[in-house]
Amino acid sequence: MSMxxxxxxxxxxxxxxxxxxxxxxxxxxxxxxxxxxxxGSFMGPMEDLEARFEELHPDIDVQIEGHGSIxxxxxxTELEKExxxxxxxxxxxxxxxxxxxxIAGSDEPYADWYLSFATNSLGLAYTNTSAYAxxxxxxxxYEILTKPDxxxxxxxxxxxxxxxxxxxTCQLAESCYDNASIFERLFGDSFTWPITVSxxxxxxxxxxxxxxxxxxxxxxxxxxxxxxxxxxxxxEIDYAFExxxxxxxxGYSFLELxxxxxxxxENYSESYGSVRVKMDFQRFGSVQPEFTGEPIxxxxxxxxxxxxxxxxxxxxxxxxxxxxQAILAEDxxxxxxxxxxxxxxxxxxxxxxxxx
Amino acid sequence: xxxxxxxxLHQRRLTLTFLLIGLVLLLFIFIxxxxxxxxxxxxxxxxxxxxxxxxxxxxxxxxxxxxxTAFGLFFGVPLAYFLARHSFPGKRLVESLIDVPxxxxxIAAGIALLFVFGKSYLAGKAFDAIGxxxxxxxxxxxxxxxxxxxxxxxxxxxxxxxxxxxxxxxxARTLGASPWQTFFKISxxxxxxxxxxxxxxxxxxxxxEFGAVLVLTxxxxxxxxxxxxxxxxxGLEYALPVASVLIIITIVIFVALRYFTYRSKKQ
Numbered sequence: 001m002s003m004x005x006x007x008x009x010x011x012x013x014x015x016x017x018x019x020x021x022x023x024x025x026x027x028x029x030x031x032x033x034x035x036x037x038x039x040g041s042f043m044g045p046m047e048d049l050e051a052r053f054e055e056l057h058p059d060i061d062v063q064i065e066g067h068g069s070i071x072x073x074x075x076x077t078e079l080e081k082e083x084x085x086x087x088x089x090x091x092x093x094x095x096x097x098x099x100x101x102x103i104a105g106s107d108e109p110y111a112d113w114y115l116s117f118a119t120n121s122l123g124l125a126y127t128n129t130s131a132y133a134x135x136x137x138x139x140x141x142y143e144i145l146t147k148p149d150x151x152x153x154x155x156x157x158x159x160x161x162x163x164x165x166x167x168x169t170c171q172l173a174e175s176c177y178d179n180a181s182i183f184e185r186l187f188g189d190s191f192t193w194p195i196t197v198s199x200x201x202x203x204x205x206x207x208x209x210x211x212x213x214x215x216x217x218x219x220x221x222x223x224x225x226x227x228x229x230x231x232x233x234x235x236e237i238d239y240a241f242e243x244x245x246x247x248x249x250x251g252y253s254f255l256e257l258x259x260x261x262x263x264x265x266e267n268y269s270e271s272y273g274s275v276r277v278k279m280d281f282q283r284f285g286s287v288q289p290e291f292t293g294e295p296i297x298x299x300x301x302x303x304x305x306x307x308x309x310x311x312x313x314x315x316x317x318x319x320x321x322x323x324x325q326a327i328l329a330e331d332x333x334x335x336x337x338x339x340x341x342x343x344x345x346x347x348x349x350x351x352x353x354x355x356x
Numbered sequence: 357x358x359x360x361x362x363x364x365l366h367q368r369r370l371t372l373t374f375l376l377i378g379l380v381l382l383l384f385i386f387i388x389x390x391x392x393x394x395x396x397x398x399x400x401x402x403x404x405x406x407x408x409x410x411x412x413x414x415x416x417x418x419x420x421x422x423x424x425t426a427f428g429l430f431f432g433v434p435l436a437y438f439l440a441r442h443s444f445p446g447k448r449l450v451e452s453l454i455d456v457p458x459x460x461x462x463i464a465a466g467i468a469l470l471f472v473f474g475k476s477y478l479a480g481k482a483f484d485a486i487g488x489x490x491x492x493x494x495x496x497x498x499x500x501x502x503x504x505x506x507x508x509x510x511x512x513x514x515x516x517x518x519x520x521x522x523x524x525x526x527x528a529r530t531l532g533a534s535p536w537q538t539f540f541k542i543s544x545x546x547x548x549x550x551x552x553x554x555x556x557x558x559x560x561x562x563x564x565e566f567g568a569v570l571v572l573t574x575x576x577x578x579x580x581x582x583x584x585x586x587x588x589x590x591g592l593e594y595a596l597p598v599a600s601v602l603i604i605i606t607i608v609i610f611v612a613l614r615y616f617t618y619r620s621k622k623q
Contacts, residue, residue, distance in 0.1 A: 129476075158590075220574075223574065236470065
């Protein structure tokens, strides 16, 4: 065989190799994609839901993308990504950010309903090498966190719902433990631009400055609570404010806090409501988010511009079915049973039936 | 006239073809950059530049990348020279390993560094003794930048040294120059263009680093992390101008560097 033929064969092989992925996607992959954007703290249950749902519907390929809850919605409303299902760790974000925002080039809002379908609780994730791991308990945790040799991680309240909820929990702790200095001792001196608390009509408002930057080594701040876990693993921090479902699924020790402050129970809705977190974004005019303390409730919606609304409805249907709820319970994400719609009239027909 | 033009074009058909092909790529690079820069009005850009947080973060990016590059030069150039002049069993493997940081997902690189330079680990403890910390500190930004970008400098410098004719070094030695003199007077100056190119690449790649730095040091925030934070906390409208300002500043620096290297080449 001549040199030239050899080279031709080689070229052909290379071209064939380059074309292979195209052939692959063209022939064998005829599944319908179902893009689902979920809160970072819901990634674990979501993967289990995906596996079961794809077993039931082999022709559907659920594609999961995880972000902080606020960013989950922005993916659709600002970055104009097309998603079939959105799941956030704070149900109030859906009406706040989607009901009054219209889809580009139309006058339809991005969403006009959501379902409350699961709860969670806030506590402290730690490992067996964390300082004072053997001593910490429900009644002394805030004392341990303020010890000079203990480093604590918290999610960025401006980005992750886990962050502003951690502030709420620590503020609620003051009346729960009858100790008015807890919040101040935990966070009073931890940030370059301080976080302040104002009280009016019995409502305590925590003001988060537009620049949130920790001062010194004692407090670590990350954009997403899940990233705190790397710091926990490497011993950089000893405790991280985290959702119970995340800590349990990923195998961390988890200190449960009393229901009066862990934002888990609807029985305490009223007292949770005495605490608010306000973002003081002076220069950033578009939103001045304000969050009122309330039980942690995960919300799900189908955007009005979803590419596959019917399959999306089928997935939501599965999520709130007995089967879906069993998966949630197994992943330490207590389901709300039955799921509640905030605007039942706007629900897709497929879901209306199920809720009745 | 027409005939002449056709003949001219015919003679230049290789040049013209390549120009057309190249143009596609140029547009691919320029259009997104241009769109990004012009997405914000000049007044927004100016206000962004007046924002102290933005200026601080861009300055932090620039100078941490400079420190990283200085470390890269100090440790990378000797290694590059060694690799260019010696062969030993396993050399190919070493050279491949040097490239690994380029392909490792950068968040994973950050985690890997955390498990060496974290306060509970060997290197972290050793540096702790002299008061250097890596989590949420400038030193953390620097090591993350070195890790992900030093391969560019090593590879470029190595190539530069390989292109220096070894006979020149031998002549210098026979004329009585010491090995150190030979390196500093012959090899280093002859390889300087490649080393300089690698240095610029390393510095540039350091400025753009995000993932590895994010894991080690979210605060103080370098520019790429500030862009991310603004995007997450305040939305696209507030993240884009920061990105645009960063792009404009790096374009200015790059054009200036090219200009000066072009001038030194001509001399």
